[in-house]
Amino acid sequence: MSDEARQVRRYRLLLLAYPGRFRRRRGTEMITTMLELGEPSRSDAWHLIASGVRERFRLPSGRPFTVVGALLVTLALGMFGAAAGSWLGSPGLPARSEVMHLVNPAVSNPMASFSHRTSWSGRADSLNFTLAPKAQQPSWTVEDARTGLIAAGWTITEFTADPRPASITCTTDDICTFDSSSATVLAERDGLVLSGTATDFLADKTGTAWIGGLTGSVVVGRGAVYLPLTIAGGLLGALTGWLLTAAFAYRIRSRPLAAVFTGVAMTVAAPPVWALIVNAVMLGQHLSGTGLVYTLHAALLPDSHLDGVPAWLIPACAIAAAAIAIGVLVLSTDREDLPGATRPT
Amino acid sequence: MQIPTLLILAGLAEQPRHGYGIVQVVADLSAGEVKLRPGTLYGALERLTEQGLIEVDHEEAVEGRLRRYYRLTTEGAAALGAEIDRLQRHTEAARKQLRLRPAGGTA
Numbered sequence: 002m003s004d005e006a007r008q009v010r011r012y013r014l015l016l017l018a019y020p021g022r023f024r025r026r027r028g029t030e031m032i033t034t035m036l037e038l039g040e041p042s043r044s045d046a047w048h049l050i051a052s053g054v055r056e057r058f059r060l061p062s063g064r065p066f067t068v069v070g071a072l073l074v075t076l077a078l079g080m081f082g083a084a085a086g087s088w089l090g091s092p093g094l095p096a097r098s099e100v101m102h103l104v105n106p107a108v109s110n111p112m113a114s115f116s117h118r119t120s121w122s123g124r125a126d127s128l129n130f131t132l133a134p135k136a137q138q139p140s141w142t143v144e145d146a147r148t149g150l151i152a153a154g155w156t157i158t159e160f161t162a163d164p165r166p167a168s169i170t171c172t173t174d175d176i177c178t179f180d181s182s183s184a185t186v187l188a189e190r191d192g193l194v195l196s197g198t199a200t201d202f203l204a205d206k207t208g209t210a211w212i213g214g215l216t217g218s219v220v221v222g223r224g225a226v227y228l229p230l231t232i233a234g235g236l237l238g239a240l241t242g243w244l245l246t247a248a249f250a251y252r253i254r255s256r257p258l259a260a261v262f263t264g265v266a267m268t269v270a271a272p273p274v275w276a277l278i279v280n281a282v283m284l285g286q287h288l289s290g291t292g293l294v295y296t297l298h299a300a301l302l303p304d305s306h307l308d309g310v311p312a313w314l315i316p317a318c319a320i321a322a323a324a325i326a327i328g329v330l331v332l333s334t335d336r337e338d339l340p341g342a343t344r345p346t
Numbered sequence: 347m348q349i350p351t352l353l354i355l356a357g358l359a360e361q362p363r364h365g366y367g368i369v370q371v372v373a374d375l376s377a378g379e380v381k382l383r384p385g386t387l388y389g390a391l392e393r394l395t396e397q398g399l400i401e402v403d404h405e406e407a408v409e410g411r412l413r414r415y416y417r418l419t420t421e422g423a424a425a426l427g428a429e430i431d432r433l434q435r436h437t438e439a440a441r442k443q444l445r446l447r448p449a450g451g452t453a
Contacts, residue, residue, distance in 0.1 A: 023388075029411075030364070030365055031365070033366075034365030034387070048385050049384055052386065059389075062397050063396070
């Protein structure tokens with residue numbers, strides 16, 4: 002291989018830093034100029050790479066709407082990227098039987114362990130449960146729930162007894178309301194978060210009793226990787242959004258149909274992006290709190306947490322926007338040449 | 347407008363030039379002060395073409411290598427003139443301020 006051929010090969014490698022559109026339009030003449038300039042220094046090579054990367058981020062000149070579009074696409078893909086990171090960082094809730102196996106020891110000899118799984122838009126999936134002793138245990142108190150959970154390996158992070166005295170209020174129709182002593186219980190084990198209310202056994206003179214027990218929910222808590230993955234996903238999505246806009250802004254300017262579909266995709270994406278932003282605010286407000294566990298990606302689930310929004314709207318818009326965006330990418334894949342240039346003969 | 351961009355436009359005012367020719371004329375115009383690297387040159391050429399300030403004049407192949415010549419457009423000449431006027435005004439205003447400097451300077 003001759004020196005010149007080796008140099009051309011090196012320049013072609015360096016030019017890979019530039020977007021394909023730029024290389025196709027200017028790559029050959031750049032190589033000619035670089036050959037005429039002589040062997041580039043290491044600093045020149047790095048400068049060329051930096052210039053190429055900068056070109057990838059550059060939007061077409063003199064088109065303010067493109068800047069607005071780029072900011073919106075960056076925001077939208079940033080939010081979807083953060084949602085993807087949130088999904089990756091959120092292990093699923095274990096099977097119901099597995100969770101109840103961990104919770105049942107809160108009540109010795111439980112009579113019923115009613116449970117059902119709930120998916121809330123915006124929040125982590127939870128398993129709601131109610132535990133009660135099988136037979137009346139007059140000595141049963143909220144302390145038994147705490148002892149049982151600790152014995153089963155749970156770490157109690159909060160146990161707050163309600164100072165109100167227990168009471169039984171009966172109406173003239175002999176309908177009685179049992180207001181038993183209670184305690185708020187928060188506990189953690191192996192990444193699971195239990196939040197619930199324990200109540201004492203309470204009986205009146207006739208033997209009618211509130212049997213007591215523990216009721217609450219179990220969710221998968223945010224692990225150490227949740228926030229880093231969510232933030233990384235958001236940054237990666239935003240970066241992709243800007244780079245895609247910079248790349249496709251040149252292509253769609255000569256394709257009105259692609260430009261129209263880009264606008265449609267952005268409009269359709271607005272509801273899910275807004276739902277994600279609202280959920281990000283909720284997540285931020287509950288980061289250090291206990292109880293509710295917000296997960297960003299759950300904002301895309303049906304039955305939105307946004308007021309007055311039909312259950313199907315958010316997931317349907319997210320899917321439709323993704324489909325239209327893919328269509329725009331397909332519509333814009335052709336190449337273009339520098340207008341007005343004539344080919345060398 | 348940045349100085350390299352101004353000098354590129356100025357370098358194309360007299361006649362169409364190709365990439366290496368632009369590097370040379372810019373070095374001449376700036377008395378060697380501005381040495382255009384390919385990354386700077388072609389980034390500027392891309393922007394200036396998009397803005398309609400320069401355009402491709404013609405292309406030729408020399409020893410199998412593509413050379414593309416650029417020329418200044420009417421809009422480019424107007425932009426260059428406006429930028430020269432602006433710099434001139436600033437330069438004259440700065441010069442006037444320098445003349446007002448007290449003799450001997452400040453302590």
